[in-house]
Amino acid sequence: MVFTSRFSRLTLTLGLLILAGSAGAADAAKPLYALCGAYAPEMAALKQEFGVDPANGWTRSVVKGMEFWRGKVGAKEVVVCRTGVSMVNAAYQLQLALDHFPITHVLFAGVAGGTDPALEVGDVVIPEAWANHGEAAYLNEDGKGGYVRPEYLPPGRENFGMIFPTGTGITRAGATDSAEEKSERLELIPVDAELLAAARRAAPKVPPMKKSGRVVKVSVGGNGVASTVFLDNAKYREWIFKVWQARCTDMESAALAQVGYANRKPVLIIRGLSDLAGGQHGKNPIDDNELKVAEIAARVLHGVLDELE
Numbered sequence: 001m002v003f004t005s006r007f008s009r010l011t012l013t014l015g016l017l018i019l020a021g022s023a024g025a026a027d028a029a030k031p032l033y034a035l036c037g038a039y040a041p042e043m044a045a046l047k048q049e050f051g052v053d054p055a056n057g058w059t060r061s062v063v064k065g066m067e068f069w070r071g072k073v074g075a076k077e078v079v080v081c082r083t084g085v086s087m088v089n090a091a092y093q094l095q096l097a098l099d100h101f102p103i104t105h106v107l108f109a110g111v112a113g114g115t116d117p118a119l120e121v122g123d124v125v126i127p128e129a130w131a132n133h134g135e136a137a138y139l140n141e142d143g144k145g146g147y148v149r150p151e152y153l154p155p156g157r158e159n160f161g162m163i164f165p166t167g168t169g170i171t172r173a174g175a176t177d178s179a180e181e182k183s184e185r186l187e188l189i190p191v192d193a194e195l196l197a198a199a200r201r202a203a204p205k206v207p208p209m210k211k212s213g214r215v216v217k218v219s220v221g222g223n224g225v226a227s228t229v230f231l232d233n234a235k236y237r238e239w240i241f242k243v244w245q246a247r248c249t250d251m252e253s254a255a256l257a258q259v260g261y262a263n264r265k266p267v268l269i270i271r272g273l274s275d276l277a278g279g280q281h282g283k284n285p286i287d288d289n290e291l292k293v294a295e296i297a298a299r300v301l302h303g304v305l306d307e308l309e
Helices: 002-029 040-050 087-100 193-205 234-244 253-263 286-307
Strands: 032-037 059-063 066-073 076-082 105-114 124-126 129-132 136-138 163-165 168-170 184-186 218-220 223-226 246-250 267-275
Touching: 032 040, 032 087, 032 286, 040 066, 040 076, 040 105, 040 286, 066 087, 076 087, 087 253, 105 253, 105 286, 124 193, 124 286, 129 253, 168 253, 193 218, 193 267, 193 286, 223 234, 223 253, 234 246, 246 267, 253 267, 267 286
Parallel strands: 032 076, 032 105, 105 267, 124 218, 129 223, 223 246
Antiparallel strands: 059 066, 066 076, 105 246, 124 267, 136 163, 168 184
16 A cells, blocks of 8 residues: 555656656747847837736846846747847847847847838838848059959959948858858848748738828838948948848848848848938938837837737
């Protein structure tokens, strides 16, 4: 009788451990979506859109000065975090997030300058690939109407005066089994195909939104560019549209795409147009538009998230 009782207790304990292990494995297998913005207006829009508040069950943590809010959107586990403005901040802070949380997908919503002449302030673009237009060589003139090209300079896209784009070298996780570090050079860094497909499903379902009295357009596809430059120059704007067919430009997205690509993490970037990157008449209007347009971009991000299993 004693042996039977002990055996029963042991069996029950083992069963509970197995169930606990299965539950832990199931939790580990659940996607954890990072919902990101770069700076205060974008973060305010995300927090408003997703109801980020301790009263709604969200928990706050801080890692090296970075604030993370973890909670649920419906049944989905998410962490809302800030990437910071500009390429170095975006790369560093996204990598920090990936290193400290079991993030499976990265979705960003924020503002950008429009570079496609067919688009207007308030419109939303979700590019399929990103280029860093600042990855370039700045060359001396050769005195003959051209420039002195160093031998290392790879063939690339059309230059803008002394600026010669070079593409981006990326060392990717699991790219090689050899001890030697290898990298690939990409002129365009792709976003995740499945997230892009979800965006295509979501775009026509997003309720109509207005900016300055007009219903904004939400379009998926094409290219975007980014670099450590706040672009407000009409001629340069024309050049990046001509060279990359860029629909928008900002200061973080190419870095976010690169970090995601290097880590083999799915990334999607949604940009609402707060200005025309120098294509406007007079002063750049970003200060008047950033919060409202960030709210529009966050609403589109919510629609994409709803499309994900």
